[in-house]
Amino acid sequence: MTTMFNKCLMAGVIPLAIALSSTAFAQESTDKGEVEVLNWWTSGGEARALGALKDKLSDDGIGWKNMPVAGGAGTNAMAVLRSRITSNNPPTAAQVLGYDAQDWADRDALSSLDDVAKAGNWDEVFPQPIQRFAKSDGHWIAAPFEIHSTNWVWANKSMMDELGIQQPSSWEEFIASMKKAQDAGHTGLAYGGQPWQDATVFENVVLATGGADFYRQALIDLDPEALDSDTMTQSFDRFRELLQYKDDNSPGRDWNLATAMVIKGDALYQIMGDWAKGEFLNAGLKPEQDFMCFRTPGTQDAVTFNSDLMIMFKTDDKQQQAMQRTMAEIIGSPEFQITFSQLKGSVPARTDLSSDELDACAKRGYEQAKAAAKSNTLMGSMAHGYAAPASVKNAVFDIISSFVNSDMPSDVAAEQLAMAVQGARS
Amino acid sequence: MSTSPSSRGIGDRLQHWLPRLVLSPSFVLVLFFVYGFILWTTWISFSNSGMLPDYTWAGTRQWSRLWSSWTWGIALHNIWVFGLLYIVICTVLGLLLAILLDQRIRAEGTLRTIYLYPMALSFIVTGTAWQWFLNPGLGLERTMHSLGWESFSFNWLIDAKMAIYTVVIAAVWQATGFIMAMFLAGLRGIDGEMIKAAQIDGAPTWKIYGRIIIPQLRPVFLSAIVVLAHLAIKSFDLIVAMTGGGPGNATAVPATFMYSYAFSRNEMGIAAASAVFMLAVIAALIIPYLYSELREPRS
Numbered sequence: 001m002t003t004m005f006n007k008c009l010m011a012g013v014i015p016l017a018i019a020l021s022s023t024a025f026a027q028e029s030t031d032k033g034e035v036e037v038l039n040w041w042t043s044g045g046e047a048r049a050l051g052a053l054k055d056k057l058s059d060d061g062i063g064w065k066n067m068p069v070a071g072g073a074g075t076n077a078m079a080v081l082r083s084r085i086t087s088n089n090p091p092t093a094a095q096v097l098g099y100d101a102q103d104w105a106d107r108d109a110l111s112s113l114d115d116v117a118k119a120g121n122w123d124e125v126f127p128q129p130i131q132r133f134a135k136s137d138g139h140w141i142a143a144p145f146e147i148h149s150t151n152w153v154w155a156n157k158s159m160m161d162e163l164g165i166q167q168p169s170s171w172e173e174f175i176a177s178m179k180k181a182q183d184a185g186h187t188g189l190a191y192g193g194q195p196w197q198d199a200t201v202f203e204n205v206v207l208a209t210g211g212a213d214f215y216r217q218a219l220i221d222l223d224p225e226a227l228d229s230d231t232m233t234q235s236f237d238r239f240r241e242l243l244q245y246k247d248d249n250s251p252g253r254d255w256n257l258a259t260a261m262v263i264k265g266d267a268l269y270q271i272m273g274d275w276a277k278g279e280f281l282n283a284g285l286k287p288e289q290d291f292m293c294f295r296t297p298g299t300q301d302a303v304t305f306n307s308d309l310m311i312m313f314k315t316d317d318k319q320q321q322a323m324q325r326t327m328a329e330i331i332g333s334p335e336f337q338i339t340f341s342q343l344k345g346s347v348p349a350r351t352d353l354s355s356d357e358l359d360a361c362a363k364r365g366y367e368q369a370k371a372a373a374k375s376n377t378l379m380g381s382m383a384h385g386y387a388a389p390a391s392v393k394n395a396v397f398d399i400i401s402s403f404v405n406s407d408m409p410s411d412v413a414a415e416q417l418a419m420a421v422q423g424a425r426s
Numbered sequence: 427m428s429t430s431p432s433s434r435g436i437g438d439r440l441q442h443w444l445p446r447l448v449l450s451p452s453f454v455l456v457l458f459f460v461y462g463f464i465l466w467t468t469w470i471s472f473s474n475s476g477m478l479p480d481y482t483w484a485g486t487r488q489w490s491r492l493w494s495s496w497t498w499g500i501a502l503h504n505i506w507v508f509g510l511l512y513i514v515i516c517t518v519l520g521l522l523l524a525i526l527l528d529q530r531i532r533a534e535g536t537l538r539t540i541y542l543y544p545m546a547l548s549f550i551v552t553g554t555a556w557q558w559f560l561n562p563g564l565g566l567e568r569t570m571h572s573l574g575w576e577s578f579s580f581n582w583l584i585d586a587k588m589a590i591y592t593v594v595i596a597a598v599w600q601a602t603g604f605i606m607a608m609f610l611a612g613l614r615g616i617d618g619e620m621i622k623a624a625q626i627d628g629a630p631t632w633k634i635y636g637r638i639i640i641p642q643l644r645p646v647f648l649s650a651i652v653v654l655a656h657l658a659i660k661s662f663d664l665i666v667a668m669t670g671g672g673p674g675n676a677t678a679v680p681a682t683f684m685y686s687y688a689f690s691r692n693e694m695g696i697a698a699a700s701a702v703f704m705l706a707v708i709a710a711l712i713i714p715y716l717y718s719e720l721r722e723p724r725s
Contacts, residue, residue: 075689075690076689078689079689082477082478085478086478086479100477103476103477103692107478193584193672193673194670194672195672195674198674248562248581248584249561249562249563249584250584251583251584251672251673252584252669252670252672252673389692390477390690390691390692390693391476391691391692391693394686394690394691398496398497398674398675401672401673401674401675402586402674402675402676404673404674405586405672405673405674405676406586406674416496420496423491423494423495423496426491
C-alpha cells in the first residue's frame with residue numbers, strides 16, 4: 001500500500017516539482033528570505049514599475065514572491081487582503097490607496113516605519129498631503145511610491161494644429177475649442193462613462209469653478225454648506241456644458257478606450273489622470289510633439305493627486321522585519337522614486353529631486369506638484385479615494401453618475417450631493 | 427432489538443451506523459457553511475461592521491441606513507421591473523414555444539436543442555454578447571446604419587431609463603428555452619385519451635389547450651415561476667457583464683448593491699442587511715412552494 005502510494009506520489013509530484021523548481025530557485029536562491037507583496041499592478045507599465053522594486057530587492061539578496069490580484073482599482077485585491085488578515089496570515093507588504101492604509105493602521109495591523117523615515121528624512125521630503133495618508137497618529141505606516149495627478153487634459157496635437165486651436169487657458173476657451181472640433185465633425189471630449197471617470201471629470205470642473213479652497217471645503221472637508229452651494233450648482237452647470245461635447249456612446253466605456261479615441265484622432269481632448277500618458281507612449285507618440293498635456297483650464301495652480309502606498313504588516317519574525325525596512329528604504333530612496341515614475345508615468349512623491357530625467361509632461365507635472373505642495377494646493381483626488389473614505393466617495397459617485405445619465409437640474413444635484421454625503425457619514 | 431449488543435451481528439450494527447456515518451460529514455458541513463453563515467450574516471447586519479467584521483451591537487442602525495439609501499430604492503425598483511417582466515415573458519414565451527413544438531413536427535429533437543442551447547451558456551457570456559450586440563457603436567444599430575437604414579436607432583443600453591429592459595431581453599433570451607423544455611415535458615405527461623375525447627366532441631384546438639391542457643399544467647407553472655424568481659433575484663453576473671450596473675446606477679439590483687457595499691464601499695453592515703433581506707424574499711417564495719410540493723403526495 002505504501003509503495004503504491006509512494007509511486008503515485010513520485011509520478012505526480014516529481015514532474016510538478018521539476019516544473020516549479022525553475023521559478024522556485026529563481027526566487028529563493030537567497031539566504032535572506034523573501035518578501036510576499038500583494039498588489040494589482042498587472043498591466044504593462046505597472047508591472048515594469050514593480051519589476052524595478054523587485055530588482056532593487058534582489059540586489060540586496062532579498063527574494064520576491066509576487067501576489068498579484070487582477071482587477072482595476074484594487075477592489076479584488078482588497079478583498080483578498082481582508083481575508084488574509086482576518087485569517088492571521090498577512091503578506092509581508094501590500095500596495096494600497098488612500099484611506100485603506102489608515103484603516104489598517106487603526107486596527108493596529110501595520111509595522112511602524114519611523115526609523116526608516118527618520119534616517120531618510122521623510123518628514124521633510126514628502127509633502128504634507130501625502131504624509132496625511134502615509135502617517136497615522138504621527139507614525140509613518142506606509143511608504144509612498146509616487147504622485148499621480150488627475151487634473152490633466154490630454155490632447156491630439158495634429159487636430160489642434162489642423163483646426164488652429166491654441167492651448168486653452170480659460171474655461172471659455174476650453175469649451176470654444178471643443179465646439180470647434182465638434183463643428184469640424186470630431187468628438188470634442190473623449191469620455192469614459194464609468195462612475196469613477198464621471199467623478200474624475202467632475203472634480204476637475206469643481207476645482208476649475210470654485211478654486212482650491214472651495215474644492216477642499218466641499219470635497220475634502222465635506223462641508224454641507226459648500227456641497228449645497230451656488231458654486232456647486234455652477235459646477236454642475238459647467239459639467240453639463242462639458243457633457244455636450246462627449247459622444248453618445250460613452251456609457252460604460254473604459255478609460256483607455258477613451259484615450260485611444262484621442263490617439264486615433266477621433267476626439268480632441270480627454271480629461272484623465274497621468275496614467276493616460278502610458279497609452280500615448282505605448283502607441284509610439286512623443287509628448288509635446290504628437291500629443292499635448294496641460295492642466296485642466298482653471299486648475300493650473302493646483303494639483304489633485306492620488307498616490308500608491310506600500311504598507312508593511314506587523315510580524316514577530318526578525319528577518320521579515322529587516323526585509324520590510326529594506327523595502328521601505330528602497331521605495332523612499334531618490335533613485336528609486338525617479339526610476340519608478342519613469343516607468344509608471346507618474347512623478348516622484350519626494351519633492352527634493354531634480355526632474356531632468358523625466359519626460360516633458362512629467363517634468364512640468366513634477367514642477368507643478370512641487371509648487372502646489374508649497375502653496376498648499378496639492379490636494380487629494382475625490383474620484384480616487386484621497387479626499388473622503390470609500391463610503392462617502394461612492395455616495396458622491398452615485399450622484400455624479402446619475403447626473404450624467406439623466407437630465408437632473410444642477411441645483412437638485414447639489415442638494416442631493418449634500419444629502420448623499422451626509423447619509424454616508426451617518 | 428432490546429437484546430444485548432453482543433448478540434447482534436457486526437453487519438447489523440454496520441447497517442445501523444453506516445447511513446449516519448456517511449451522512450454526518452455533509453450534514454455538519456451544510457449546517458455550518460449554510461445555516462451558520464446565515465446566522466453570521468444576520469448578526470453582522472446588526473453590528474457596526476465596516477471594512478472588517480466588527481461584532482459590537484448596533485441595533486437597527488444598518489437596516490435604517492439601508493432603507494434610507496437612495497441606491498437601494500433604485501435596486502428594489504429594478505428587481506421588481508426585471509423580475510416581473512422576466513418571469514411573465516419567459517413563462518408566456520416558453521409555453522407558446524412548447525405548444526408549437528408539441529404539434530408532432532419533423533426534426534423536433536434538433537429544434538428543441540436549438541431552443542435549449544442558450545441555457546448552456548453562462549450569464550457572463552450571455553451578458554457580454556448582448557452588450558456587444560446592443561451597443562450602438564458596435565452592434566445592431568451600427569449594422570443597420572451601415573446597411574443604409576440611417577434613421578434606425580436602438581440605444582436602450584446607454585439610456586438610463588431603458589437599460590434595465592435590455593437586461594430583460596438578454597435574460598429572457600437565455601431562459602426561455604429552458605422553460606419551454608419544462609412545459610414540453612408537462613405537455614407530454616398529459617393523458618392523451620382526454621384530448622382525443624375532446625377532439626371527438628368537436629372542440630377546436632385552441633379551446634382544448636385553453637380549457638383542458640393548460641389548466642393541467644399548474645404544477646409546471648409553479649416550478650417555472652419558482653425557478654425564474656430565484657434566478658431573477660440572483661441576477662448578478664448578467665448585470666455586471668452587460669451594464670456594470672450602469673449607466674450610473676440605472677441597472678443596479680440588490681445583488682450588485684450587496685457586492686458594491688461589501689467590497690468597494692467598506693460598508694459590510696449595510697451589505698449584510700441587504701443580503702438578509704434578499705434571503706427573506708427568496709424564503710418567502712420558496713418555503714410555500716416546498717411546503718406544497720412536500721405535502722402533495724400525502725393528499
